[in-house]
Amino acid sequence: MELIVAVYDDWGIGKDGTQPIALSADRKFFRETTRGCMVIVGRRTIADFPGQKPLPGRVNVALTRTAQEIPGFTVCTSPAEAVELAKTTDRAMVIGGGSIYKQMLPVCDTAYVTKVHCTPESDTYFPNLDADENWYLSETIRSGEENGIRYDICLYKKKGTA
Numbered sequence: 001m002e003l004i005v006a007v008y009d010d011w012g013i014g015k016d017g018t019q020p021i022a023l024s025a026d027r028k029f030f031r032e033t034t035r036g037c038m039v040i041v042g043r044r045t046i047a048d049f050p051g052q053k054p055l056p057g058r059v060n061v062a063l064t065r066t067a068q069e070i071p072g073f074t075v076c077t078s079p080a081e082a083v084e085l086a087k088t089t090d091r092a093m094v095i096g097g098g099s100i101y102k103q104m105l106p107v108c109d110t111a112y113v114t115k116v117h118c119t120p121e122s123d124t125y126f127p128n129l130d131a132d133e134n135w136y137l138s139e140t141i142r143s144g145e146e147n148g149i150r151y152d153i154c155l156y157k158k159k160g161t162a
């Protein structure tokens with residue numbers, strides 16, 4: 001299982017249900033990386049999708065304990081159920097938000113992390129992989145600057161995995 005996330009310098013990822021600063025270079029990388037994949041997403045993050053619609057060109061899996069149905073999404077009521085479903089596809093990616101990342105990090109072995117070098121106020125955080133002895137920075141895929149904000153698109157791997 002893989003995940004993809006954009007983090008600020010304090011590993012903040014969002015505030016008030018949205019990303020306070022989002023770079024188009026990161027959005028593009030997200031689109032390229034998740035295209036054709038199964039994407040696994042928490043119900044609150046869906047509320048921030050354009051029109052609350054599923055992402056086109058992907059199999060959209062929603063995690064919720066409350067909603068019976070979400071149009072365009074396959075509903076799972078636990079991370080374990082999503083993990084089982086992921087076995088039916090070639091590539092599954094966890095795409096947030098905060099609570100889903102935290103619960104599913106243990107079943108992931110690959111993390112695409114865009115480090116957006118600024119620190120807007122956040123109320124939702126991703127675990128700091130630089131301080132996690134189970135993970136290591138494998139590669140910096142791409143670096144750049146947009147609107148005066150530097151970014152690094154990084155690949156982290158779980159130790160003991162190829």
Ligand SMILES: NC(=O)c1ccc[n+]([C@@H]2O[C@H](COP(=O)([O-])OP(=O)(O)OC[C@H]3O[C@@H](n4cnc5c(N)ncnc54)[C@H](OP(=O)(O)O)[C@@H]3O)[C@@H](O)[C@H]2O)c1
Nearest residue numbers: 006014017018042043044045064065066096097098099100
């Ligand atoms: N920077 C990034 O890359 C990035 C990516 C994605 C999201 N975000 C940000 O993350 C924030 C949202 O994160 P969040 O933690 O508030 O919400 P979230 O993780 O997107 O969704 C939480 C919801 O998921 C469902 N859920 C959680 N655990 C579950 C479980 N064990 N079984 C079944 N369903 C479960 C529940 O839905 P019900 O309430 O329906 O039961 C819960 O309310 C936003 O600010 C968003 O912008 C950032």
